[in-house]
Amino acid sequence: MKKIVLGCIADDFTGATDLANNLVRAGMRVVQAMGVPSQPLDAEADAVVVALKSRTVPVADAVQESLAALRWLQDQGAQQIYFKYCSTFDSTAQGNIGPVTEALMDALADQPGADFSIATPAFPDNGRTVFKGHLFVGDVLLNESGMQNHPLTPMTDANLVRVLQAQCRRKVGLIDYKVVAQGPDAIRTRIDQLRADGVGLAVVDAISNDDLMRLGPALKGLSLVTAGSGVAIGLPVNFGIAPSNTASALPPPTGLQAVVSGSCSLATNRQVAAFIEVGRPALAIDPLQLAASGGSTTTVTQALAWAKELLAQGPVLIYSSAEPSAVKAVQAQLGVQAAGDLVEHTLAAIARGLVGLGVRQLVVAGGETSGACVQALGISQMKIGPQIDPGVPWCHAQSDAAPNGGLHLTLKSGNFGTDDFFSKSFGCLK
Numbered sequence: 001m002k003k004i005v006l007g008c009i010a011d012d013f014t015g016a017t018d019l020a021n022n023l024v025r026a027g028m029r030v031v032q033a034m035g036v037p038s039q040p041l042d043a044e045a046d047a048v049v050v051a052l053k054s055r056t057v058p059v060a061d062a063v064q065e066s067l068a069a070l071r072w073l074q075d076q077g078a079q080q081i082y083f084k085y086c087s088t089f090d091s092t093a094q095g096n097i098g099p100v101t102e103a104l105m106d107a108l109a110d111q112p113g114a115d116f117s118i119a120t121p122a123f124p125d126n127g128r129t130v131f132k133g134h135l136f137v138g139d140v141l142l143n144e145s146g147m148q149n150h151p152l153t154p155m156t157d158a159n160l161v162r163v164l165q166a167q168c169r170r171k172v173g174l175i176d177y178k179v180v181a182q183g184p185d186a187i188r189t190r191i192d193q194l195r196a197d198g199v200g201l202a203v204v205d206a207i208s209n210d211d212l213m214r215l216g217p218a219l220k221g222l223s224l225v226t227a228g229s230g231v232a233i234g235l236p237v238n239f240g241i242a243p244s245n246t247a248s249a250l251p252p253p254t255g256l257q258a259v260v261s262g263s264c265s266l267a268t269n270r271q272v273a274a275f276i277e278v279g280r281p282a283l284a285i286d287p288l289q290l291a292a293s294g295g296s297t298t299t300v301t302q303a304l305a306w307a308k309e310l311l312a313q314g315p316v317l318i319y320s321s322a323e324p325s326a327v328k329a330v331q332a333q334l335g336v337q338a339a340g341d342l343v344e345h346t347l348a349a350i351a352r353g354l355v356g357l358g359v360r361q362l363v364v365a366g367g368e369t370s371g372a373c374v375q376a377l378g379i380s381q382m383k384i385g386p387q388i389d390p391g392v393p394w395c396h397a398q399s400d401a402a403p404n405g406g407l408h409l410t411l412k413s414g415n416f417g418t419d420d421f422f423s424k425s426f427g428c429l430k
């Protein structure tokens with residue numbers, strides 16, 4: 001059996017890729033699994049990231065799914081478990097970060113070092129810093145960052161010790177920046193002290209990447225680490241793994257190139273405009289026309305016929321991305337959920353059709369859109385490759401739509417990527 005050293009559980013799909021990307025950059029060979037696999041791992045990897053959709057589901061479901069992921073990861077040999085959540089600590093008063101953390105600690109209780117764990121969403125490279133237990137997003141406190149108005153997980157308190165304590169039975173403490181600045185030995189001493197004080201979980205300050213690199217060695221020996229994606233940069237060294245180009249090696253690229261975009265974020269709208277500006281062919285999907293035509297079949301057929309003529313000359317773009325006012329108009333007419341589902345379903349069918357036409361390098365923009373496309377392509381796991389932009393790597397996956405060799409794909413969540421992302425990404429795959 002192939003054995004991994006690090007087992008990761010991510011509470012959402014694009015967050016899983018973000019973590020996997022950091023691990024690869026720190027030298028690990030990483031596979032991302034969509035949900036808990038039903039089979040043992042069939043690939044050479046140092047870490048597997050199991051991507052769940054457990055961030056905002058009921059607490060009991062999040063706990064159950066996370067424990068199932070834990071069991072599978074342990075079966076693959078994982079020596080340490082990494083529970084990954086959002087860098088804005090997205091959670092409600094009930095959880096799910098606290099309850100999932102404690103359920104994992106309880107389940108790991110017979111392992112050495114399972115009586116204590118840490119929590120930090122810090123990732124200074126992405127503007128997430130923790131100072132005296134308070135989370136900053138860029139220059140402002142979490143509760144002033146816009147996250148206080150999040151529809152599902154409003155974050156109204158930047159004090160993570162308080163936030164986490166409200167979700168946990170165990171006592172929550174703090175390892176502050178002064179300790180972290182002194183290095184791994186000081187952090188270990190502080191952990192021992194907290195343990196002696198009956199503390200089971202500690203929020204850790206980190207205001208620079210150097211802090212995360214100092215934290216990494218001190219986490220050796222803990223059965224469970226909980227964090228955003230930032231802590232990952234300092235962990236592989238504990239397993240004797242150093243950054244290398246081979247970690248991100250993927251099979252050589254083949255086939256035709258295409259972009260499918262269902263994200264309407266500011267960054268994606270700029271990327272769509274930039275792709276069109278450099279003269280590449282682009283086809284817009286109009287959700288109202290789509291709804292009026294009574295289903296996606298006609299639209300999918302027309303889009304594929306359009307693409308078929310052009311693909312041989314280079315990448316094409318098929319997009320529903322639109323400005324906020326246009327999206328609002330569509331949502332007012334079709335309903336938010338119905339519009340989203342219809343567009344996702346259509347773009348996913350187009351993505352599958354494009355692969356059927358010989359596309360083997362596929363860029364997908366949009367978190368939900370990516371989920372729909374991956375499902376339509378029957379992809380259950382991806383090997384993580386080289387980074388295109390922070391948080392967005394190329395991946396390689398097997399799919400029944402791409403027999404004999406699979407395909408390369410990259411899944412870009414809304415606000416990631418530079419304006420020229422759609423055209424430059426193909427050049428990053430060699």
Ligand code: ADP
Pocket residue numbers: 262263264265268287320321322326327330331339340341342343344365366367368369370412413414415
């Ligand atoms: P992001 O990562 O930017 O949030 P997602 O794919 O997660 O992107 O979400 C975008 C949502 O908007 C999807 O449900 C998608 O189907 C929907 N959508 C895409 N284009 C339109 C449009 N023109 N009008 C209304 N909804 C749209």
